[in-house]
Amino acid sequence: MRYEAEHFLATQNSLGEGALWSVDEQALYWVDLDSNYFYRWDYRTGQQRTYDAGQLVGCLRLRANGGLVLAAQHGFAFWDFDQDRLVPVTDPEQRPDIRFNDGGVDPQGRFWAGSMLFGPQIGNPGGSLYRLDPDHSVHKMVSPVAIPNGIGWSPDRKTMYHADTTYNTIYAYDYDDATGQIENKRVFVYTPDGPGQPDGFTIDAEGYIWSCCWDGWSVVRYNPQGQVDSEVHLPVARVTSCAFGGPDLDELFITTARTGLTEEQLRQQPQAGDIFRLKTGVKGVRAASFAG
């Protein structure tokens, strides 16, 4: 099947990323990774709010104790909505040339996020995939990684997926739900011929992976065997992350980017950096909350 995503919010983000849906709040969160800002859009009121985190935010996820957990420029942190401030937790990198990027919460409430080189060294291996446990201990799980993106878990909790954009690859691992250990790393999909490069992704209730294609003008849905099931076309090239949301959890919200495009390219894709939506025939999975 081939779908067309609809234009949804004219956000004009430089590097829109990190789409997250809160079922309890009926709200969409995302970040602009070329700024210190993250955003919340309320589905019921249509109101949008901007938050200044004071540093780059790679991704954010819900926290069971309230607020958010962030993987930011200077490590793991919480966001306190009562005082609208960032509360640092721990920075396993402590390097000015490394920041955190995409991440997600596993079914047991552990927060996984990848770090990466940025600036002149972007795209080279130098970061790692970390796991922040509910007791706030940090575990280095995969190293090195280059541009870590889009982590997710199969509905049966036996497989973990993780993309590295530099290598045009989404990897799969055997995942132990009880311990959070991973092993048996293997290639799930490899896309040297495109479309684009795999950026963020989300996994639906059927266990199919919706993979955003950076410079690929699309989101590709793969079945659990890694075969293309369907494609979602967008009128912009740099498609970065997606999350299911809406009252029935069947609407795919998609972030995009303007960063790095030439003036000519921006004329051809004026909606680059906006948020798009596809009403799908499948449901997503409620985003897990960090348990610490």
Ligand code: CA
């Ligand atoms: Ca990304």
